[in-house]
Amino acid sequence: MSSAATAHATHEEKLSFWRKYIFSVDHKVIGKQYLFLGMFMALVGGLLAYLMRWELAWPESPVPGTGWIPEPTMFQGVVPPEFYNAIVTMHGTIMVFFVAMPILLGAFGNFLIPLMVGAPDMAFPRLNMMSFWTIFTASVVMIASFFVPGGAASAGWTGYPPLSANPVYTGVNWGITLWILGLALEFASFLMGGINFLTTTVSMRARGLKMMRLPLMVWMQITAAVIFMLSVGPLIAGAVLLLLDRTAGTSFYTVAQGGDPLLWQHLFWFFGHPEVYVILLPGLGAVLEVLPVFSRKPIFGYKAIVYSTIVAGVLSFIVWAHHMFVSGMNFKLVMPFSITTILISVPFTIILLAMMATLWKGAIRFTTPMLFAVGTLAMFIIGGLTGIFLGSATADIYLHDTYFVVAHFHYTLISAVFLGGFTAMYFWFPKMFGRMMNETWGKVHFWLTLVFFNLVFMPLFKAGLGGEMRRLYDPFQYDFLKPHQPLHKFATIAAILLFASQIPFLINFFWSLFKGKIADRNPWQANTLEWTAPSPPPHGNFEIAPSVYHGPYVYSAPNMNMKEDWQPQDQPLAS
Amino acid sequence: MSSIAVTENYYEKTMPIGKMGIWWFLASEIMVFGGLIGSYILYRLASAGAWAEMAHHVSTAIGAINTLVLLTSSLTMVLAHAAIEDENRRRAKLYLGLTVLGGLLFLGFKAIEYTTEISNGFTPLSGTFWAFYYTMTGLHGLHVLGGMIANFALFVMASRGTLWPNTHQRVEYCGLYWHFVDVVWIFLFPLLYLSY
Ligand code: HEM
Ligand SMILES: [Cu+2]
Numbered sequence: 001m002s003s004a005a006t007a008h009a010t011h012e013e014k015l016s017f018w019r020k021y022i023f024s025v026d027h028k029v030i031g032k033q034y035l036f037l038g039m040f041m042a043l044v045g046g047l048l049a050y051l052m053r054w055e056l057a058w059p060e061s062p063v064p065g066t067g068w069i070p071e072p073t074m075f076q077g078v079v080p081p082e083f084y085n086a087i088v089t090m091h092g093t094i095m096v097f098f099v100a101m102p103i104l105l106g107a108f109g110n111f112l113i114p115l116m117v118g119a120p121d122m123a124f125p126r127l128n129m130m131s132f133w134t135i136f137t138a139s140v141v142m143i144a145s146f147f148v149p150g151g152a153a154s155a156g157w158t159g160y161p162p163l164s165a166n167p168v169y170t171g172v173n174w175g176i177t178l179w180i181l182g183l184a185l186e187f188a189s190f191l192m193g194g195i196n197f198l199t200t201t202v203s204m205r206a207r208g209l210k211m212m213r214l215p216l217m218v219w220m221q222i223t224a225a226v227i228f229m230l231s232v233g234p235l236i237a238g239a240v241l242l243l244l245d246r247t248a249g250t251s252f253y254t255v256a257q258g259g260d261p262l263l264w265q266h267l268f269w270f271f272g273h274p275e276v277y278v279i280l281l282p283g284l285g286a287v288l289e290v291l292p293v294f295s296r297k298p299i300f301g302y303k304a305i306v307y308s309t310i311v312a313g314v315l316s317f318i319v320w321a322h323h324m325f326v327s328g329m330n331f332k333l334v335m336p337f338s339i340t341t342i343l344i345s346v347p348f349t350i351i352l353l354a355m356m357a358t359l360w361k362g363a364i365r366f367t368t369p370m371l372f373a374v375g376t377l378a379m380f381i382i383g384g385l386t387g388i389f390l391g392s393a394t395a396d397i398y399l400h401d402t403y404f405v406v407a408h409f410h411y412t413l414i415s416a417v418f419l420g421g422f423t424a425m426y427f428w429f430p431k432m433f434g435r436m437m438n439e440t441w442g443k444v445h446f447w448l449t450l451v452f453f454n455l456v457f458m459p460l461f462k463a464g465l466g467g468e469m470r471r472l473y474d475p476f477q478y479d480f481l482k483p484h485q486p487l488h489k490f491a492t493i494a495a496i497l498l499f500a501s502q503i504p505f506l507i508n509f510f511w512s513l514f515k516g517k518i519a520d521r522n523p524w525q526a527n528t529l530e531w532t533a534p535s536p537p538p539h540g541n542f543e544i545a546p547s548v549y550h551g552p553y554v555y556s557a558p559n560m561n562m563k564e565d566w567q568p569q570d571q572p573l574a575s
Numbered sequence: 576m577s578s579i580a581v582t583e584n585y586y587e588k589t590m591p592i593g594k595m596g597i598w599w600f601l602a603s604e605i606m607v608f609g610g611l612i613g614s615y616i617l618y619r620l621a622s623a624g625a626w627a628e629m630a631h632h633v634s635t636a637i638g639a640i641n642t643l644v645l646l647t648s649s650l651t652m653v654l655a656h657a658a659i660e661d662e663n664r665r666r667a668k669l670y671l672g673l674t675v676l677g678g679l680l681f682l683g684f685k686a687i688e689y690t691t692e693i694s695n696g697f698t699p700l701s702g703t704f705w706a707f708y709y710t711m712t713g714l715h716g717l718h719v720l721g722g723m724i725a726n727f728a729l730f731v732m733a734s735r736g737t738l739w740p741n742t743h744q745r746v747e748y749c750g751l752y753w754h755f756v757d758v759v760w761i762f763l764f765p766l767l768y769l770s771y
Pocket of ligand 2: 272273319320322323
């Protein structure tokens with residue numbers, strides 16, 4: 001029974017510092033590496049957001065604290081227009097590809113999947129190590145692009161040609177080439193990661209762990225991996241064409257020579273829309289794990305959630321052109337894409353209703369992870385509802401590329417990435433680091449974050465409805481937008497306070513890392529397999545290979561005749 | 576591949592991890608070529624006349640020969656796999672070698688083809704068709720090269736006798752990849768060489 005575990009015990013030889021912490025093949029160490037990379041890049045992305053927000057509130061006035069940045073990047077602390085384009089682009093790129101994916105998939109996917117399926121490690125540990133060092137290289141390339149002549153990419157995170165294909169339009173040359181290269185490396189990294197996620201889940205489940213007994217977080221992670229791996233290919237092809245246009249002088253995207261820039265938009269959004277779900281699903285997965293634990297109830301409609309997730313994944317491949325309603329694409333496509341877009345709200349509604357039904361009449365404990373989980377749920381509903389407006393072409397033709405869109409996608413992305421990410425962080429911190437985080441600081445962090453997040457982005461819906469276009473350097477050059485300036489000042493002050501609200505988190509995180517209360521195996525009394533391993537789990541994860549007897553959400557079952565109201569997956573049900 | 580001891584009754588019964596990994600990898604590779612082929616077809620449909628004129632100058636003969644070469648090497652790959660199943664080291668070595676040779680032949684013909692096209696004045700910059708032609712065959716050629724390197728590594732292992740007893744299933748995995756490269760060519764050949 002424990003042969004795999006014994007094999008591991010003998011494997012536990014002394015590793016050098018390098019093999020243990022830097023070039024480790026242990027999925028848990030790799031997960032933490034991803035976590036720290038993502039947190040660092042969040043700092044970079046956040047600083048860029050600060051520059052943007054300042055420029056939007058007080059255009060062409062010096063940004064406090066940036067006077068030291070030399071020309072031509074900044075001009076005596078003022079953001080020049082070209083650099084504004086670059087920071088918009090790099091903020092979006094970094095947040096989506098170098099914060100959201102490393103934290104939600106890289107960190108939590110890597111850390112949790114083997115533990116949750118009862119495996120000693122990922123299927124291909126060395127590939128796993130390579131995937132981290134590939135994205136590390138990609139991050140270095142991305143950051144380096146700020147320092148090349150002409151500056152960083154500035155064609156928007158969507159990189160539309162001809163802006164991205166020809167330096168004539170933006171003055172940026174190497175920056176965009178490095179941007180394509182950095183993204184290519186990032187994609188390669190997550191392709192390797194995806195192979196590991198899928199193979200581990202499909203082929204290395206503990207005995208008795210049928211697919212329909214997997215924790216929902218695992219379902220979300222592998223659906224995300226499938227979506228990513230099947231959608232990124234066409235964009236890689238498109239990026240090859242773009243790179244050739246830039247370096248070899250071909251004209252795939254140049255109309256004058258027989259090309260078509262719309263091709264890029266199709267290839268980009270065929271990936272770009274599913275990509276949103278790639279980072280959304282793991283965020284929702286964290287919420288789905290936390291809700292039953294802190295309401296001491298089984299998740300409502302496990303199977304419905306699994307099937308809805310799969311349906312949403314499939315649908316995500318046939319909605320991409322809702323980003324292109326005003327692009328000049330064939331108008332006959334507008335109706336089908338509107339319909340499929342609105343259809344996709346059905347599976348998500350099912351998932352959200354299942355979440356709420358899980359809370360219904362539960363014995364709710366508002367711990368920090370639970371607060372973040374409920375907050376994620378609430379904010380995601382706002383994001384989802386406003387998405388329905390944008391999905392119907394009639395409304396989108398007016399709202400496209402306005403601040404309404406900016407507010408909408410931040411409501412979905414920040415709820416999934418930041419709030420969902422924090423849910424996961426507070427919940428699994430004891431398992432990752434063997435110590436508890438401080439609850440009081442956690443709650444302070446939650447309330448400040450929630451309040452200021454809404455204060456930043458709620459006003460932007462109004463700015464968008466007032467017709468304000470996004471990506472404008474100085475919106476108030478237009479008379480009709482002058483009345484919006486107070487809105488932007490308000491949002492900017494709130495954004496600065498939102499950034500400041502992360503200080504309690506950082507203090508709590510690093511303090512708990514070294515000084516937090518020692519966590520026992522299962523501090524939250526949860527059922528999934530990772531909680532049966534020691535905190536933090538040793539190399540090889542489990543002392544004895546676990547066997548699974550039932551699904552992951554057995555709480556407060558009526559026939560339980562024992563003191564506890566829970567039943568871990570590796571113990572048979574009491575009858 | 577991994578340091579994990581995989582014992583029979585530890586896991587739920589499913590596909591071996593190596594095979595599973597290869598299949599997922601191929602699925603994503605299919606999407607890369609799918610995107611490229613899809614774009615090509617859309618452009619082709621959008622521009623009838625000029626494109627056909629350009630497409631007229633490809634060397635259908637070399638394309639056809641290369642199709643044969645690649646199909647043959649797929650056959651030798653299958654035979655190599657069969658030899659592995661029979662634990663026949665000599666034959667495995669022979670067929671792996673022949674497969675590598677097939678790839679080499681393919682790339683050789685490709686090189687001749689490229690040089691004649693370019694000397695006739697058809698470069699990647701001579702129009703959208705040519706841009707696609709070089710991109711698609713070029714990317715495919717890189718895949719052939721990758722497969723050849725993998726097969727060559729297996730050939731070396733077979734010669735040294737290190738392919739047994741634990742790693743012989745790699746022949747099957749490389750075979751899957753090699754057939755994939757072949758199948759892609761089966762799509763590229765009519766699209767690029769027979770479309771005028
Ligand atoms: C935490 C505070 C954040 C603030 C204050 C912020 C602020 C902004 C601002 C001002 C823009 C420019 C809008 C425009 O002019 O089009 C923007 C764009 C964007 N943001 Fe954020 N953002 C934050 C977090 C995030 C996160 C967490 C994500 C994603 C995971 C994200 C993704 C994006 C994307 C994709 C764009 C579009 C970039 C483009 O137009 O190329 N942001 N953000
Ligand atoms: Cu979309």
